[in-house]
Amino acid sequence: MHNLIRFILKHHFILLFVIIQTFSLTLMFQHNNFHKSVAVNAVRSVKGAVNKRIFNFKEYMKLREINEKLIYENSKLRNQLMNSFFQVKADTVIEFDSVYKKQYRYISAKIADNSTNKQHNFITIDKGKIHGVETEMGVVSTDGIVGIVTGVSDHFSTVMPILNINLRISAKIEESGFFGSLFWNGRDPGKASLIDIPHHAELNEGDNIVTSGYSAIFPEGIRIGTITGYEIEGGNFYNATVELSTDFQNLSHVYVIVNYLREEQSELENINLND
Amino acid sequence: MIEVLPRNIMRFITLVIFQVFILNNIQFLGYINPYIYVLFILLLPFETPKWFLLVAAFTLGIAIDLFSHTPGLHSSATVFMAFLRPFVLSHFAPRDGYEPGTFPRIHYYGFSWFFKYASILIVSHHLILFFMEVFHFHNPFFTLWRALLSSGFSILLVVLSQYFIYRR
Numbered sequence: 001m002h003n004l005i006r007f008i009l010k011h012h013f014i015l016l017f018v019i020i021q022t023f024s025l026t027l028m029f030q031h032n033n034f035h036k037s038v039a040v041n042a043v044r045s046v047k048g049a050v051n052k053r054i055f056n057f058k059e060y061m062k063l064r065e066i067n068e069k070l071i072y073e074n075s076k077l078r079n080q081l082m083n084s085f086f087q088v089k090a091d092t093v094i095e096f097d098s099v100y101k102k103q104y105r106y107i108s109a110k111i112a113d114n115s116t117n118k119q120h121n122f123i124t125i126d127k128g129k130i131h132g133v134e135t136e137m138g139v140v141s142t143d144g145i146v147g148i149v150t151g152v153s154d155h156f157s158t159v160m161p162i163l164n165i166n167l168r169i170s171a172k173i174e175e176s177g178f179f180g181s182l183f184w185n186g187r188d189p190g191k192a193s194l195i196d197i198p199h200h201a202e203l204n205e206g207d208n209i210v211t212s213g214y215s216a217i218f219p220e221g222i223r224i225g226t227i228t229g230y231e232i233e234g235g236n237f238y239n240a241t242v243e244l245s246t247d248f249q250n251l252s253h254v255y256v257i258v259n260y261l262r263e264e265q266s267e268l269e270n271i272n273l274n275d
Numbered sequence: 276m277i278e279v280l281p282r283n284i285m286r287f288i289t290l291v292i293f294q295v296f297i298l299n300n301i302q303f304l305g306y307i308n309p310y311i312y313v314l315f316i317l318l319l320p321f322e323t324p325k326w327f328l329l330v331a332a333f334t335l336g337i338a339i340d341l342f343s344h345t346p347g348l349h350s351s352a353t354v355f356m357a358f359l360r361p362f363v364l365s366h367f368a369p370r371d372g373y374e375p376g377t378f379p380r381i382h383y384y385g386f387s388w389f390f391k392y393a394s395i396l397i398v399s400h401h402l403i404l405f406f407m408e409v410f411h412f413h414n415p416f417f418t419l420w421r422a423l424l425s426s427g428f429s430i431l432l433v434v435l436s437q438y439f440i441y442r443r
Contacts, residue, residue, distance in 0.1 A: 028347025
């Protein structure tokens with residue numbers, strides 16, 4: 001109490017100034033309609049702005065949840081896509097009264113680890129054996145192809161992305177249908193090479209490169225990238241540079257493709273090989 | 276010394292009447308409105324207690340406000356100016372302080388001292404007053420210009436008053 005009085009006495013000038021000034025301002029806002037309305041509006045707009053910020057922040061904090069929901073929904077939708085099904089073309093047999101049977105299933109997964117700066121890059125994803133992932137399954141992202149599953153544990157899988165000089169993928173030019181083999185040359189993480197396109201094929205810059213669907217790994221028509229340049233190599237084949245549509249340095253969610261007919265296809269191909 | 280109080284009361288009344296009935300009705304060039312009533316605060320004796328300074332300033336401001344239907348506007352500007360006065364005074368104090376029995380006037384401390392003292396206080400008063408009056412920053416330079424022009428005229432009138440009315 002003593003200290004308080006001493007404090008008040010010591011600072012009586014400033015305190016009195018604040019009191020009188022507050023009183024004057026109150027008078028001003030109470031009796032001048034213009035100032036009053038300005039003050040009320042200012043308070044209201046500040047409040048509105050703050051509320052908006054808070055709302056935006058809350059929404060931002062929920063983005064992870066929303067993302068996850070969207071990814072779940074996406075994989076659900078992809079499961080219903082036409083190219084996930086194969087057609088049963090048998091005029092005499094009608095199975096379950098349906099024309100289409102499902103061939104591909106998509107499992108959504110999150111990137112757990114990723115590298116792009118080595119020659120043999122690998123990606124780890126957070127889905128494994130118990131989720132139904134097996135080796136030799138294709139992995140795609142929203143933007144296009146990612147790679148192939150090479151190792152599986154219970155909860156995780158390793159993926160060999162295109163950005164690994166050991167991976168070769170069968171690819172075709174969407175416009176003309178000519179196919180070749182796509183691999184990474186180990187330098188620019190945004191570019192890959194497409195070789196073995198025959199000399200007589202029509203090739204243009206800006207052509208879309210998609211998966212060929214010849215292997216049992218990827219369905220046909222998944223985006224790989226676009227041609228940005230090409231040259232004729234050895235006289236008979238084109239060597240094209242492809243800008244990859246997947247941004248490997250900024251990858252967060254991918255889908256693992258389960259092909260229901262894979263075993264059947266590879267079994268058949270193996271028989272042919274053995275002959 | 277005994278006559279200081281009645282003289283100040285007389286000055287208070289004269290300045291308020293002069294301001295309200297004459298100066299407030301004059302608008303040079305459309306928007307220049309000098310506010311000379313602050314002269315009352317400027318001329319209060321050095322020994323005035325600080326709290327009394329604030330109370331006097333509020334009374335003066337509210338008196339002007341009552342006549343010009345702007346409650347709070349002039350009083351807040353005047354109180355702010357009175358709040359600044361002790362700091363300005365101590366900043367411009369001569370080496371051995373203000374002599375007892377003297378007043379803050381040209382007659383005692385010279386033109387240059389009074390001019391600095393008066394203009395700082397008047398400009399701060401006018402800035403507060405004009406910005407409070409428009410109460411927005413849509414066109415701050417126009418408001419600033421108005422405040423500074425009016426301050427110029429107020430300073431001119433205050434300085435002239437030192438030569439013609441409060442000579443001693």
